Amino acid sequence: MSMEEKKNSPISQDSNNIFNPISEDDVSQIVENLYKNKISVEITGLGSKKFIGNKLQCSKILDLSKLSGIIEYFPEELYIKVKACTPIIEIEKILNENNQQLAFETLDFGYIFSGKSNKGTAAGSVSCNFAGSRRFKAGSVRDHVIGFRGVNGRGEIIKSGGTVVKNVTGYDLSKLITGSFGTLVALTEITFKVLPKKTFNKTIIFHEILKKNIPQLFNKILNSSSEISGSMYLPLDPKNKSDEIFKFNDLKHGGPYIAIRVGGSEKSIEEKINNLSTELELNNKTSILDYHQSDLFWKKVNNLELFSNTKNSILRVVIPQSKCLNLLEYFDEDYRYFIDWCGSLVWIEASELTEEKFFSLKKSIVELGGYLTVIKQQDNGLYIKENFTVNENILNISKKIKESFDPGKIFNPGKMYTEI
Numbered sequence: 001m002s003m004e005e006k007k008n009s010p011i012s013q014d015s016n017n018i019f020n021p022i023s024e025d026d027v028s029q030i031v032e033n034l035y036k037n038k039i040s041v042e043i044t045g046l047g048s049k050k051f052i053g054n055k056l057q058c059s060k061i062l063d064l065s066k067l068s069g070i071i072e073y074f075p076e077e078l079y080i081k082v083k084a085c086t087p088i089i090e091i092e093k094i095l096n097e098n099n100q101q102l103a104f105e106t107l108d109f110g111y112i113f114s115g116k117s118n119k120g121t122a123a124g125s126v127s128c129n130f131a132g133s134r135r136f137k138a139g140s141v142r143d144h145v146i147g148f149r150g151v152n153g154r155g156e157i158i159k160s161g162g163t164v165v166k167n168v169t170g171y172d173l174s175k176l177i178t179g180s181f182g183t184l185v186a187l188t189e190i191t192f193k194v195l196p197k198k199t200f201n202k203t204i205i206f207h208e209i210l211k212k213n214i215p216q217l218f219n220k221i222l223n224s225s226s227e228i229s230g231s232m233y234l235p236l237d238p239k240n241k242s243d244e245i246f247k248f249n250d251l252k253h254g255g256p257y258i259a260i261r262v263g264g265s266e267k268s269i270e271e272k273i274n275n276l277s278t279e280l281e282l283n284n285k286t287s288i289l290d291y292h293q294s295d296l297f298w299k300k301v302n303n304l305e306l307f308s309n310t311k312n313s314i315l316r317v318v319i320p321q322s323k324c325l326n327l328l329e330y331f332d333e334d335y336r337y338f339i340d341w342c343g344s345l346v347w348i349e350a351s352e353l354t355e356e357k358f359f360s361l362k363k364s365i366v367e368l369g370g371y372l373t374v375i376k377q378q379d380n381g382l383y384i385k386e387n388f389t390v391n392e393n394i395l396n397i398s399k400k401i402k403e404s405f406d407p408g409k410i411f412n413p414g415k416m417y418t419e420i
Helices: 001-006 024-036 088-096 111-115 124-127 173-177 211-223 239-244 266-279 291-300 321-328 356-367 392-405
Strands: 019-021 041-044 060-063 072-073 079-083 100-102 145-151 157-161 186-196 199-206 228-234 259-266 286-289 313-318 333-342 345-350 370-378
Touching: 024 060, 024 157, 024 186, 041 100, 072 088, 079 088, 088 100, 088 124, 111 173, 111 239, 111 370, 124 266, 145 173, 173 392, 186 266, 199 266, 199 291, 211 228, 211 259, 211 321, 228 291, 286 291, 313 356, 321 345, 333 392, 345 356, 356 370
Parallel strands: 019 060, 041 060
Antiparallel strands: 072 079, 079 186, 100 186, 145 157, 145 186, 199 259, 199 286, 228 259, 228 333, 313 345, 313 370, 333 345
C-alpha cells in the first residue's frame, strides 16, 4: 500500500472514541496520529484479561478484535502464524485436527468472572505471558513465540523473528513484548511454535498428603525419570468446593492430595505410574484417572474453576519451589489456594482482604524470593493499586524499555506500574 493509499484508508471509529482497525496499516496510521497529538490509548482485544492490572484512564480505545484469522499453518514445520486477535480456541481447534498443540498450555480466566470459558486471543496470551500446568516442563508463552509483527508507540511497523523454530538472529524482541501487557507494542501478527500432542495421558493421585511433606515430594517429582507434564497439590477444602469441582468416578478417596500427569504410549504410561510410587517412596492411597478424566481434570485446573464466579480477590504467586511451604504457613481461614507447577505457582483466593493483610502478604512473598500479581480485585471494599511486584532495578529497566518502544507513553499508561 502506498503512502497516499494509507492516508486515505477508511478507519472505523465509533461515537465512544473507539478505533476499530481492520489492518496493520490502519493501526500504524491511528497510532501515528495519537503519538503526534500526545493522546493516550487503551489497547484491547476480546477483553478476557482486561481486568488484570491498574485501571486505565485513556482518551481513546484501540480495539484490535478485527485483526483475526489464521495467516499460515504448516504442521510439518511446527509453527502457526496468526493475526493478533485470533481466538485461542480457534487456534487450538485447527491444531487439534492435526494432532498438534501449542507448545505452552493455555489458561482460561473466564470461569473466575462468568463461570464459563473465555480463553481470549493470541495477543492476550502473549501480552500476559501466563501459561498453564505444563509450564514447569515446557516453558511459558515467552519461550514459544517465534516471531511477531506490530506497531510501536510512534506508529512505526516493526517485526522480530520469523517462521523458523531455530531462528535466533539478532535481538529477540519477542521476549521483551511477551508479558508487557500491551504497554510496548500494538501486536498485529504472532507466530507460535507448535508440538505434536501426546497420544495418551493419565493422572495418578496420591491422597492424604501431609502439608509438611510437600516440598520434598515436589523435589522428587521434578527429578523423576518419568515423563511428567503436570503436578499440583490440592489441600483439604473446608468449604468442600473442591469436592464439587474435582468430582470423578475414578477419584476413590478424599482429603488433600498431589496429582501427577504422565504422558506417552499406553504401555509406557503404566510403567511410569508404577515407577512413581517407588521414586516418591509413598504408600499412600492412590487413584488413577484415565485419559478422559485426566484431560478434564487438568482443564479444570487451568480454568481456575475452583474460584468460579468468585467475588473475592484472586492472587497469583510465583515462588521458589523450596519456599512454598513457608508461604502456606502464612495463610489463615480467609485464604483458599492450590499449588501448581510442581510447587512454584500458588493460586490464592483471598476473602475480606484488607490493605494491611495484602501488604503483609506481599512483603512475605518478596522476602521468600517470589513475586505476586493481582489477577482479580474483590468486588467490594479494598482496591489494590500495586498489582505487580517489582523492585527498583527492574522498574528502571522497564522505564528504559518503555521509552524505546513507546516514547510518548501512549500505550496503556500505568497498566503495570504507575510511573510508566
